[in-house]
Amino acid sequence: MYLQLDLQFFAGEKTEKATPKKRQDSRKKGQVAKSQDVNTAILLFFVFILFIVIGGYLKDNFTAIYQKFFTEYINWDVTEDSVHQVFVENTFAVAKVVAPIMAIAIVAGLASNFLQIGFLFTTEPLKMKLNKIDPIQGAKRIFSARALVELVKSLLKIAVVGTITFSILWMRKDQMFMLGGKDINGSLAFFGETTILMGIASAIALLIISVIDYTYQRYDFEKNIRMSKNDIKDEHKNIEGDPQIKGKIKEKQRQIAMRRMMSEIPDADVVITNPTHYAIAIKYDEQKADAPYVVAKGVDYVAFRIREIAKANEVMLVENRPLARALYDGVEIGQVIGEEYFQAVAEILAYVYQLEKKL
Structure with a gap:
């Protein structure tokens, strides 16, 4: 004391x-x-x-x-x-x-x-x-x-x-x-x-x-x-702001971003998984972008939530461990995929589209 x-x-x-x-x-x-x-x-x-x-x-x-x-x-x-x-x-x-x-x-x-x-x-x-x-x-x-x-x-x-x-x-x-x-x-x-x-x-x-x-x-x-x-x-x-208040603001921002990201998953074309640790939701819309882009991504619990929402909305899950890990590290949410991933993602989307036609 x-x-x-x-x-x-x-x-x-x-x-x-x-x-x-x-x-x-x-x-x-x-x-x-x-x-x-x-x-x-x-x-x-x-x-x-x-x-x-x-x-x-x-x-x-x-x-x-x-x-x-x-x-x-x-x-x-x-x-x-x-x-x-x-x-x-x-x-x-x-x-x-x-x-x-x-x-x-x-x-x-x-x-x-x-x-x-x-x-x-x-x-x-x-x-x-x-x-x-x-x-x-x-x-x-x-x-x-x-x-x-x-x-x-x-x-x-x-x-x-x-x-x-x-x-x-x-x-x-x-x-x-x-x-x-x-x-x-x-x-x-x-x-x-x-x-x-x-x-x-x-x-x-x-x-x-x-x-x-x-x-x-x-x-x-x-x-x-x-x-x-x-x-x-x-x-x-006073200059930088109270760390606790800043932390609460950042947490609130993360929650809002998370809810926005989760709301995009039902419209995704496919979710590429690791299968348990990583989940990347991909969508291709010619009116918005010239190439497929990432609408959601996450690891562990977030990946679990992405898979759950995808299953609930009948979005196809495709396991590809190297591609899931590479997309998570190399592409941010809202960005189109890089040229090095075009072929692999195109093959997965073609596979998904064929299955959806058969169904």
Whole structure:
């Protein structure tokens, strides 16, 4: 009894790798190995690269907005129409500046997701599930090993990014102290360059961390979708069907085929026997086939039933052991006999027809 319980316990342990079907089902539910840090790192990197490319464009547009505020808008009377015009004009001006950044952010986000999981669209994670608002389940998630890993990872990212940004500012402190002697363009160029440098360095550091995190996420995902031996057996049953049900279906099909075969015996021209082990019912119908064909065949009990039905319906029984054995092995039910059997079967049919005429 204890041995049986131990076997059941081990069979229920999730020690097996997930099957392709399990992976496909998990993917449909939105359960995939994915690191959000990869998205963040790639997004930051490409956004700051974009700042290098369109830095002059951004400076000119923001300077134009600033100048318009303090040279034109400052002289307007505060009315409903003027406020509306200021709002509309600056909304379009800011949108024109933000549009390239939003575009590269969307492209980087889609690309980072595609690199990790390929194309995937599912609404399963958006469905309402009561266990998501269960306080007990929520507490388990908060105080779980995964939550601890996320906390350590967040602290590591804060420490790395903080160290990088402070180091860059410290290395450029002398230039920062000399900004008082520079004009506005020089100061903007310095701060823009420093910001981009900190952003790209932080993005590269986060990308390195994200590779480690992605490796962990894949490990955790593989662990979560592991299957027990019982799970694999159940899945196999669901795919292939329950063996007992399949066996019953096959048995039912055999019974139907047997009844159909037996119903053809009364119309047969002759039954060739072994005489006891084999029985082959032959019929020749010019309208259905160019040669005689097998309407029923069987061994042992089935052969006995064929002989009984043939006798009851006055179908001639002819003993020919080699031919009966050869026809059983070489011709299926409903098939015409092969050329190698033509002469032997023709002689038997001729003999049967002669006897029927005499009778």
